[in-house]
Amino acid sequence: MPTAISSAPQAIRRICCVGAGYVGGPTCTVIAQNCPDITVTIVDVNPVRIAAWNSAPDAEGRLSGLPVYEPGLAEIVLACRGKNLFFSTEIDKAIEEADLVFVSVNTPTKKSGVGAGFAADLHYVESSTRRIAAVATSSKIIVEKSTVPCRTAASMRTILESNSRPGVRFDILSNPEFLAEGTAIPDLQSPDRVLIGSLDTNEGREAAARLSAVYEHWVPKHKVYTTGLWSSELSKLAANALLAQRISSVNAMAAICEATGADVDEVAHACGLDGRIGPKFLKASVGFGGSCFQKDILNLVYLSESLSLPQVADYWRQVITMNEWSKSRFAQKVVQTLFNTITMKKVAVLGFAFKKNTGDTRESAAISLCRYFRQENALVTIYDPKVPEAQIWMDLTEPGVVDDSIEVRKQITLAPSAVAACVDAEAIVIATEWDEFKELDWASIYAGMKKPAFLFDGRGIVDAKLLRKIGFKVHSVGKGPEIVDPVWA
Numbered sequence: 001m002p003t004a005i006s007s008a009p010q011a012i013r014r015i016c017c018v019g020a021g022y023v024g025g026p027t028c029t030v031i032a033q034n035c036p037d038i039t040v041t042i043v044d045v046n047p048v049r050i051a052a053w054n055s056a057p058d059a060e061g062r063l064s065g066l067p068v069y070e071p072g073l074a075e076i077v078l079a080c081r082g083k084n085l086f087f088s089t090e091i092d093k094a095i096e097e098a099d100l101v102f103v104s105v106n107t108p109t110k111k112s113g114v115g116a117g118f119a120a121d122l123h124y125v126e127s128s129t130r131r132i133a134a135v136a137t138s139s140k141i142i143v144e145k146s147t148v149p150c151r152t153a154a155s156m157r158t159i160l161e162s163n164s165r166p167g168v169r170f171d172i173l174s175n176p177e178f179l180a181e182g183t184a185i186p187d188l189q190s191p192d193r194v195l196i197g198s199l200d201t202n203e204g205r206e207a208a209a210r211l212s213a214v215y216e217h218w219v220p221k222h223k224v225y226t227t228g229l230w231s232s233e234l235s236k237l238a239a240n241a242l243l244a245q246r247i248s249s250v251n252a253m254a255a256i257c258e259a260t261g262a263d264v265d266e267v268a269h270a271c272g273l274d275g276r277i278g279p280k281f282l283k284a285s286v287g288f289g290g291s292c293f294q295k296d297i298l299n300l301v302y303l304s305e306s307l308s309l310p311q312v313a314d315y316w317r318q319v320i321t322m323n324e325w326s327k328s329r330f331a332q333k334v335v336q337t338l339f340n341t342i343t344m345k346k347v348a349v350l351g352f353a354f355k356k357n358t359g360d361t362r363e364s365a366a367i368s369l370c371r372y373f374r375q376e377n378a379l380v381t382i383y384d385p386k387v388p389e390a391q392i393w394m395d396l397t398e399p400g401v402v403d404d405s406i407e408v409r410k411q412i413t414l415a416p417s418a419v420a421a422c423v424d425a426e427a428i429v430i431a432t433e434w435d436e437f438k439e440l441d442w443a444s445i446y447a448g449m450k451k452p453a454f455l456f457d458g459r460g461i462v463d464a465k466l467l468r469k470i471g472f473k474v475h476s477v478g479k480g481p482e483i484v485d486p487v488w489a
C-alpha cells in the first residue's frame, strides 16, 4: 500500500533514540551528521555503554573507546558530539523533549516461557513503550526501529493509548533498519531503501511524511518506500530470512563441491552472473553468525507455527539447520584431517568476530568452533584484531551453576597477533575474514608450525595454491581435496 505523502510536513526538531546499541548508536549518529537542524539524543539504561559513547579521544585524537566498532563511526561521533548529538542516561528528559522517538532496543530470542527458543522477547520494547507513555507530556511520533514480530506496532499502540496523558497523541511508525555490521556507515549514508510503515490514515501518512523528511536530508526521496505497518514489520524478517537462505543454499552447494571436486566460488560466480540471482551474498563460509539472522528466522518460524502454517515453519527452520550443520561439518573436518584426534594439539583460531570489521561476536561461528575443539581436548589459541579479550572469555565460559572459567583458561589462550597465535600450532583455522589474514607472511608462519602444517580456511580468503607451494596442507570450504594429478588440476 504505497501512500501519497503530503507536501509540507511539520519538521522534526528533536529526536530521542532509546537504545544506544549497534543500531541506535550508528543510525542516530548518521542522522545527526546529515541533519544539523535536528538535535539527536541517544539514551540507554546502561550507564557503562553511555559513558563509552561519551569517552574522550586518545592521545592521537582518535575515539577508540566507543562501545561499537564500525569503520568511519568514530570520526562522525567526534564531529557531532556535543553539537547536535548527545549520549545520555537521562531517558525521561530526552523522551519528553523529543518530537520523534526511535525505539531501538534489543529483541533477543526468548529463553523461557511460551515460545522459548523461537519467539522474540519483547520485554525491552514493552518497557521502553511504557516509559514513553508515562513521561510524555506532548504528542510524539514513536518509531519501531528494533526488529519485531509482525503486528507489534498494534501492541505498542494499545500500551501508549491506554497510558497516555489527556491531549497527548502518539503516531506509530515502523522503520526497520537494514544496515549490516562492519559496513554500517556506508549502509546508512547510502541505503538501498528506507522503509517506513504507517497506518493508512491521514495522521499515519503525515507521521510517515515527517520521518521521510528527516531521511530526505541525505537519502533521495525515491529511495523512501512507504507501506502499511504490517508489511513493513514483516519485510524486515523476510529480508533477513532471504539473505540467510542464500548463505545456507551456497553452503549446501559447498558440501557437494567438496565431494565432487567442483569449486564453490566458481559455482557461485556462474550462478551470480544470472541477473535474476545476482552476485551478492553467495560467499560460502563456515556458517553465518551475527545477532539477527538466526533470531529473526526463529521468530519467523514461531510466527508461522502460531498461524498454523507448519510447512512454512519447516521451510525456514531448514535454513538454521543447514547453518548448524555447516559449522559442525567444518569442525569435524578439522578433527578428521588431524588423524582423528586433536587432543592436546595446538589449534590457532584466527578471527573471533562473526564477520570482519566488527568487534561483535554474537552467534559467531568461531564460538561454536572453539567449543567443539575444547570438547575434543585441543589447546586453542585465539587472535582477533577487534574483539576485546573480556568478550572472548565471556563467550567461551558456560553461564550456569558450575564456574568453568578455570578449565576454559587451561585450554584456551589469547594471542596478541595472528603470527603469535600460530607458533607451534598443528593447525590454523580461519574463522573470520579479516583483511590482515590475507597479507600474513605465510612462509614464516609455516616455518614456526609443527608438521604437517594444516590450514582450514572457513572463509575462502587465502590463496590455497600458494600456501600448498609453501608446504601447508590446505582445506578451503567448498573446494575439493587437494588435486595431485596435474592433468586434472
Ligand SMILES: NC(=O)C1=CN([C@@H]2O[C@H](COP(=O)(O)OP(=O)(O)OC[C@H]3O[C@@H](n4cnc5c(N)ncnc54)[C@H](O)[C@@H]3O)[C@@H](O)[C@H]2O)C=CC1
Pocket (backbone or CB within 6 Å): 018, 019, 020, 021, 022, 023, 024, 043, 044, 045, 046, 049, 091, 104, 105, 106, 107, 124, 125, 127, 128, 145, 146, 147, 148, 177, 178, 179, 180, 181, 291, 292
Ligand atoms: N545489530 C544489527 O546489526 C542490527 C540489529 N537490528 C535490530 O535492532 C535492534 C537493536 O539491536 P542492537 O542495536 O544490535 O542491540 P544492542 O543490544 O546492541 O542495543 C540495544 C540497547 O538497548 C538498551 N535498552 C534495552 N532496554 C532499554 C530501555 N528500556 N531503555 C533504554 N535502553 C534500553 C540496551 O541497554 C542496549 O544497549 C534489535 O531488534 C535488532 O534485531 C536491526 C538491524 C541491524
Ligand SMILES: O=C(O)[C@H]1O[C@H](OP(=O)(O)OP(=O)(O)OC[C@H]2O[C@@H](n3ccc(=O)[nH]c3=O)[C@H](O)[C@@H]2O)[C@H](O)[C@@H](O)[C@@H]1O
Pocket (backbone or CB within 6 Å): 147, 177, 178, 179, 180, 181, 182, 240, 243, 247, 280, 281, 282, 283, 284, 285, 286, 287, 288, 289, 290, 291, 292, 293, 354, 355, 356
Ligand atoms: O538485521 C540485522 O541485524 C542485519 O543482519 C544482516 O547484517 P549482519 O548480520 O550485520 O552482517 P551480514 O553481512 O549479513 O553477515 C551475516 C553473517 O553471514 C555471513 N556471510 C555473509 C555473506 C555471505 O555471502 N556469506 C556469509 O557467510 C557473514 O560472515 C556473517 O557471519 C543483514 O545483512 C542486514 O541487512 C540486517 O540489517
